[in-house]
Amino acid sequence: MFDQINGWVSDQLAISSGPSAYLFLFLGGVLASLLPCVYPVYPLTVNFLRNRKSDLGKFAHPLIYYAGLASIYFGFGIIAALTGGAFNQVLQLPLANLSIGLLLFVMALATVDLLHLPFFGGQVESEKNGLGGTFVMGAGAGLLSSACVGPIVVSILIAIASGASEITFGLTLGAAFKMMLFGLGVGIPVLLLGVFGMALPKSGKWMLSVQWVFAIMIGYFAIGYFVKGLNGLGFNDQMASYTIIGAILFVYAIFQIQSVQKTKQEKIKTALYSLLGVIGFLIMASNVLPGQAVGGNNLTASNSDSDNIEQKGELTWYLNKENAYSKAGETGKLVFVDFHADWCTNCKAFQEKTQKDEQLNAALQNAVLYKVYDTSTEFDKYRNDPRFPELKIGIPFFLITDASGNVLYKTNDFTKTEEMILFLE
Template sequence: MKNFVSIITLLMLSVSLTYAEIPKAGFSVTPLNTDKWPAQYRLTLTVPKDHHAYLDTGDDNIYIPVTVDPNSKLVASGLTISKLEKPAGVHDSLVKANVLRDKGDFTLELAQTGSKPAIVNSASLELTYQLCNELTNVCFRPQTTQADLTLPASTVAASVQDDESLSFMDKLLALFESNKNNMFIMFGLMFVAGLLSVATPCVYPMLPITSMFIVGRANGDASKEKQHALAYFIGMVLTYMALGLMAGMTGGAFNTFMQSAFVNLGFAVFFAFFAIALLGFYELSFMQNEVHSLDQHSSKVKGVSGTLLMGSVAGLVISPCVGPIVFALLLQVADNIAEKAAALALINQSLDFWGKLSIASQGSVMMSGFGLGVGLPFFIISVVKFKKMPKAGYWMNKVKYAFGFMILYFAYTYLQKGMGVLGVDPSTTVTLAIGLVAIWIAVVHCHVLTLMPRDAQPNQKMQHYVGVLSIIVGGWLVVAGMGQLPFMNTAQAESFAHNGAVQSAASNNIPAALPVQKEAGISWYRSFDAAKKVAQETGKPIFIDFYASWCANCTEFKKESANNEQLNQALREKAIAVKLVDKEPEFEKFRASQEHRQLKIGLPYFAIITPEGKLVWSGTDYKATQKMVAELDRLS
């Protein structure tokens, strides 16, 4: 028994001595800039003599490198690491890794996340490291140390003001940010966001119209109504699931694809194709004979398939209304991958395809919650509210025509977006559209290309005469519009590129040589560098409106800046206003910046920058005018 006790005692003593001998590295923080955001610090890690720490995982990917904020606790304080520079270290051929000996300095730059401002004047920073003894070749267990960071003193005051001026979108995104690691809560929030999107003014009226359209697709059969409603519902959910997956896998590259002129023109043709079918000019069917030979109920299969397809494109149709919400949610998905990729980059690792797919799949599931929220009201109102409507009648044709004209309108909006990306003036797009409609009326309705019989009735002659006039006017409008296209008229393209010519704004103390565009009393600089010089001279913040002619909500903000008195006054008197247009060099420079990663997802996007070039606020909600004014008031 005594021997047993002695053995246990020796084991406990050896264990305690082993832990007591584990060396520790010194860790200290030196503030470099804590007066304003982003805050900068120097982190000093002192390694004991005859030891080293790892700066990467090594060639064999087996070591634990020095990691700053390994558990992402800074996010809880509304902070994010915007920049981290490591010491150079030396490459040790024996361990095949980059190691740190003696002492090394890390340069850390912290920024506010924007969605959840910090509410304290200090934050705790953790650092994890692993030491190895170079004499005994023993590597010790990883250790975590911490130090306190002093934050800019203006954080508390700014956070109180932020809470008062946050828009609904900002609060919603803050809620998403604080719960982004909880899949169940995120799914629920996405579902609620989808329900709220249906309440927007241009989506809500579509509920009864869509319901009657589904009843018409079912030919008044109550059992088929449920099938078509379910198919429409599933189509909408699948669309948003696909968007979430693509946003995660491409990091927003899908949106860049959607900004292509030819893609938008392709959607215009696609929607016009369906609209004309709904208007009754031809029967929409694909491979009807082949399907009929495989299934005697081909009409049923074809009908449900068509409804599924219509539901899948419905998510894109209503995008002008729910665009800011969809883009904001897709940004959360893309950011999730970006954060994990950045964390791995700090330890010289990268996120492989399967890692991206895993995270993107989570984003797809979250976006399916949004699709469920958007599609559920359409499904319920189609199955429940309108289940006792008349089974058949001429009213179905009226509903079908109304739906066809609505789809045709959306085809025109995509035509306008595509032409806008090509640099075509909106008036030219309208001219071309009217011309094409006139030619359509002449050919399809007036049969102008068909020979008139000799015994034609007077009304037939009049119809033919109207058709001739229509095709002449339509042809003239198309030719005139084509003449205004940039690739048809180089001089006109250059004139369009410099639209809103340089003005001599001496009354506003603006040098005449600077490119300035006047709108509703606001002097919009078209060059960020020029605006920055003026901002440094006047001490005013810079407000940037990232604009594109294809962006419907960008146009709405243009109206808002003219009609909202508080916003208009703030942009005129308290800020240097800048408007950067999509595809321009300065726009692309901002798009490539990590600080403005929202530009990779979509527009609109707005940013407020100090005269020194520091980002203090950014957002995608064009209706958040109260927040914009509050930020400009605080900085002026």
């Protein structure tokens, strides 16, 4: 479902202009709001808003919450116009993914009342019922949902960047307005739930089951972000999974050994602080003990400075453009170009796919492979090429060209391996 929504938004932005483009942005946001990784935000929204009161009426807080959510996307548009997609690059950082995972994990605990977060609802005191806090919560929900719909957001940023010959006030405002429209679409269910959620059915045992279902959903996506962040730090999927399982078991053990007189919220806090202490100790120890590879990718990798070649398993990647295209001219093969960075989590995820996906691996072996690191001078040349506005937004980015450099295919979505295979074959 996610790939279809992303593709639909990209296609409509490519063929539409004027008012219709703005309409498709809003509709794309509404569709994105139905994604399963956005949906867990909704019960938290209802739990939060139903306890907020205002002299301005019952619609005040839902509307302010909605405005806060939309404002985050408005800010993304400004960032896209001024910095060329810094938001997308931030999302690729391991620390960003780990932070998102931590936020989701905390929200999962709060959903089943294992952790008390005043901002998410509960018994909110009257003096804390100001509209400012509601606006901040809406902005937080927008930030959380934006991480989930990141690839769709990138598609919009690419459309914005493709028409950006220079930065102007009009361009910046237009980019911000486009992103805000998408955010307004994403927030539609949140707004409706906030308005009608003021009169929820009476609580009962059924609500506990619902809360646990949502907590499990949120926890599932938290684990996904944790794995992605750990991959970016050099852990393979197996080591990342073992690390997460170990952390969960550690928290559970600390929770269980505490006094029964403590509340469950106090136990969870102690367990989380204990885990934080262990992580801090391991980080300090890693800077003291002799350095070793952390996990690795179980891939045979070697670099040859003289030949400018990088070997990954059975795949040979050229690091020099002239050598790559010379080889393509000799063999008549297509050239697959991978724009890569060591800090980019999706770049590393694709690197894993090239080894684990047998069809993709076989297709790549029939092409000349050229890898362009973000630290190379060639990367800047590609980035300034008007044919590739995607690189203004960030990486990953992939090209398939013929031996003469004519572009046959390009994408910034590392999951579209079937399309890559189709063009390579």
